[in-house]
Amino acid sequence: MHRLYHFARQEFRHISRDQMLFLFMMAPLVLFAFVHWAVPALEHAFPVITGYYPYISMFGAMQTSIMMGFISAFILLEEKDEEVIQALRILPLRASTFLTYRLTGATLLATVGAWLIIRWGGLVLVREVPAILLATQFGLLAPLISLVVSTFARNKIEGLAYFKILDLIILLPMVSFFFPGWWTWLLAVVPVFWSFHAYESAIHGSHFALWMLTGFLVYALAMRILGHWFRKKVWNGL
Amino acid sequence: MIQVSELSFTYPQRQQAAIADLNFDIAAGEIFGFLGPSGAGKTTTQKILFKLLPGYQGSASIDGIEVRDWGIELYHRIGVSFELPNHYLKLTALENLQFFGDFYRKQYRKPIDLLAMVGLENAANEKVGAFSKGMKMRLNFVRALQHDPEILFLDEPTSGMDPANAHLVKDLIRQLQQEGKTIFITTHQMYDAQELCDRVAFLVDGRIRALDTPKSLQLAYSRKTVDVLFKGDELVKSYGLDGLGQNSGFWQDLQTREVVTIHSREASLDAVFMEVTGKSLS
Numbered sequence: 298m299h300r301l302y303h304f305a306r307q308e309f310r311h312i313s314r315d316q317m318l319f320l321f322m323m324a325p326l327v328l329f330a331f332v333h334w335a336v337p338a339l340e341h342a343f344p345v346i347t348g349y350y351p352y353i354s355m356f357g358a359m360q361t362s363i364m365m366g367f368i369s370a371f372i373l374l375e376e377k378d379e380e381v382i383q384a385l386r387i388l389p390l391r392a393s394t395f396l397t398y399r400l401t402g403a404t405l406l407a408t409v410g411a412w413l414i415i416r417w418g419g420l421v422l423v424r425e426v427p428a429i430l431l432a433t434q435f436g437l438l439a440p441l442i443s444l445v446v447s448t449f450a451r452n453k454i455e456g457l458a459y460f461k462i463l464d465l466i467i468l469l470p471m472v473s474f475f476f477p478g479w480w481t482w483l484l485a486v487v488p489v490f491w492s493f494h495a496y497e498s499a500i501h502g503s504h505f506a507l508w509m510l511t512g513f514l515v516y517a518l519a520m521r522i523l524g525h526w527f528r529k530k531v532w533n534g535l
Numbered sequence: 536m537i538q539v540s541e542l543s544f545t546y547p548q549r550q551q552a553a554i555a556d557l558n559f560d561i562a563a564g565e566i567f568g569f570l571g572p573s574g575a576g577k578t579t580t581q582k583i584l585f586k587l588l589p590g591y592q593g594s595a596s597i598d599g600i601e602v603r604d605w606g607i608e609l610y611h612r613i614g615v616s617f618e619l620p621n622h623y624l625k626l627t628a629l630e631n632l633q634f635f636g637d638f639y640r641k642q643y644r645k646p647i648d649l650l651a652m653v654g655l656e657n658a659a660n661e662k663v664g665a666f667s668k669g670m671k672m673r674l675n676f677v678r679a680l681q682h683d684p685e686i687l688f689l690d691e692p693t694s695g696m697d698p699a700n701a702h703l704v705k706d707l708i709r710q711l712q713q714e715g716k717t718i719f720i721t722t723h724q725m726y727d728a729q730e731l732c733d734r735v736a737f738l739v740d741g742r743i744r745a746l747d748t749p750k751s752l753q754l755a756y757s758r759k760t761v762d763v764l765f766k767g768d769e770l771v772k773s774y775g776l777d778g779l780g781q782n783s784g785f786w787q788d789l790q791t792r793e794v795v796t797i798h799s800r801e802a803s804l805d806a807v808f809m810e811v812t813g814k815s816l817s
Contacts, residue, residue: 303637307626314625314662380621384678387585387615388638389607533589 304398311372318371324364325410332357332418350420352471355496357418358435359467359489361410366442367460369403373447374456377531392532396524400440408436415496427499430509434492437516438467441488444523448530488515536686536717537561537584541593544579553579554741556593561719566712568732569721570804572814576741577721578618581688584719585615597686611640614684618691618721620671624664628655628674631663632681639682649677652707654700668695676704680711687711687718693727705731725805735804739812749804756807758800761785766793773800 312318336353340346346353376382385395412432415423423431442463450456470490473481474497484490491512498505542557554576561567569577582588583595586602586609595602597609622631632646643649650656653673663671672695679687692708693701708731712718722728728735729749736746745752761779762771765788774785776799802810809815 300637303634307623307630307634310630311623311625375624379624380617380619381623383587383617384615384621384635386587387610387613388635389610390638391607534587 301398301401305402308369308372308399308402311375312368315371318368321364321368325361325406325413328357328361328410329413329418332414332420336420351497351500352474354414354418354420355471355493356468357414358411358432358496359438359492361414362407362435362438363442363460363464363467365403365407365410365436366439367446369400369439369443370446370450370456370460371453373399373443373531374450374453377447378452382531382534386532392528393524395532396444396527400443403439403443404436407439408432411435421500423496423499427505431492431496431499434495434509434512434516435489437513437520438489438492441516441519441523442467444520444527448523448527485515488512488519491515536563536565536598537567537719538596538599539580539584539594542580542583542595543592544583544588544590552741554583554738557741557743559736559743559746561717563717564712564715565733566708566718566720566731568728568735569719569738570723570725570728570735570808571721571738572723575738577723577738578690579741580738581615581690581719581721585609585613585688611682612684613686613688614679614682615688616672616675616679616690616692618694620666620668620675622663622671622674622678625662627660627662628666629659631674632678635678636681641683643680643683646681649681650674653677653703669697669700672696673700673704676707685716687716689718689720691722691724692720693722693724701727725803725808729804737808737811739814745807745811752807752811753802753804756810757802760800761797762800763788763797764795766795771796 312322332354336346336350376385409432412428415431415435416425416428442460445463446456446459450459467487467489470481470484470487470493473484473490474493491508495505495508495512498508538560539557543552543555545552557580559567569575569580571577579588583591584597584602586605589603591603597605597612602609622628623634626634628650629646632649636642636646644652647656647659650659653676655670655673655677658666658670663674666674672692676689676692679689689708693704696704705727708718708720720727720731732749734746734748735752737744747755759776760773761776762773764771772788774782779785805815
């Protein structure tokens with residue numbers, strides 16, 4: 298716990314001294330405000346949007362997690378750019394331990410942000426336990442984003458480009474709700490596909506546990522693969 | 536303390552070995568130097584020893600344990616000062632030291648005292664991003680000491696420093712040796728090697744070309760003469776050092792003529808390096 302606090306304090310200092318990261322840090326609150334107040338206010342002008350409430354809520358939870366993942370990715374990219382990674386590698390610290398500490402803060406914040414939107418956003422009603430499970434799964438998107446960007450982007454500029462592309466890719470599985478068909482299973486390789494469908498089943502009450510469980514397995518697999526790549530390409534520098 | 540035998544390493548996707556068949560050992564409490572131009576393989580050798588480069592051939596061991604067999608415990612025993620500064624630029628010097636220091640069991644000195652050792656105490660609360668390269672290098676240096684390691688790897692420890700701070704760091708290195716630490720320096724600064732090292736190895740194109748004490752190397756490659764400039768002469772007159780005491784011509788000149796300068800011809804380490812390797816250090 299002490300070490301976790303140590304990392305969290307260092308990350309907070311880092312974020313508070315970087316204007317862009319500080320703005321990103323505010324994203325969960327801005328998204329919550331958008332979902333909770335702005336969307337219902339727009340309903341009077343555009344009544345049609347009520348049919349899209351579940352998807353707006355899903356989008357909010359997803360976007361919160363992406364933002365937190367991006368902050369963590371940017372800190373990792375800075376460690377890469379400034380070669381701090383080398384100094385970290387000669388600490389009595391394993392790559393997996395370092396990653397756990399570095400990604401925990403982003404995951405927790407993403408989970409809390411997603412929970413706020415899912416449980417208290419007010420657009421759709423999701424019960425307490427499913428809301429926590431859904432928020433936890435959406436929260437896992439943050440370390441995935443962080444690992445993809447920090448492993449494959451060579452610097453912060455590339456990191457921004459990756460962020461934009463990933464934002465679009467992660468949104469793709471939502472298409473499966475509007476254009477259903479067998480082909481939508483192709484989108485199942487994107488972990489958030491399972492979170493979206495678990496969310497929908499939590500609202501409509503069918504196969505929630507199955508979607509959720511499969512989702513956690515897909516996230517775990519993705520995390521393992523990306524963790525391996527991070528270790529190989531960034532930590533070991535090969 | 537450190538033993539290296541037939542050590543070779545080739546970077547992935549490269550044909551040529553970065554280092555080949557290196558053999559040397561470093562005794563406890565010794566300051567050992569690798570002297571060579573950029574790209575000679577100095578940093579590669581150090582990186583193997585602190586386990587940043589796996590997949591080497593031959594043997595490299597610390598305290599009798601092969602480097603590849605060491606776990607993270609190794610990092611409690613060694614301290615590393617990298618060739619280039621690598622710090623969190625948005626954190627202050629003090630915050631940087633506190634962050635890294637928290638991972639260790641032991642503490643050499645308090646972070647603020649470490650900064651004072653290298654004259655950075657007044658910049659303790661400044662962001663490292665605003666530091667000059669020399670300041671960042673001094674921070675690199677004290678970060679390597681903070682957990683009181685037994686072995687120090689210093690890669691170009693005075694790089695980017697002004698002469699006063701380079702002198703300060705060299706004094707600290709000598710002090711650390713007095714405290715019993717084993718120090719492995721890489722440098723292309725001939726004077727640093729000459730002043731600090733008990734033994735130096737000349738490294739060129741990944742191979743050791745000579746290894747001895749700086750004094751022995753200088754003597755081995757010196758011209759064994761005494762050069763005397765007498766008043767009224769334009770050229771120095773040379774006398775062989777062998778049998779100088781019995782050289783009547785030398786003594787007669789000394790007694791009858793006025794000496795302006797008199798020197799033995801010791802080669803500089805730089806000159807020895809060039810003679811041995813055929814390359815310059817820069």
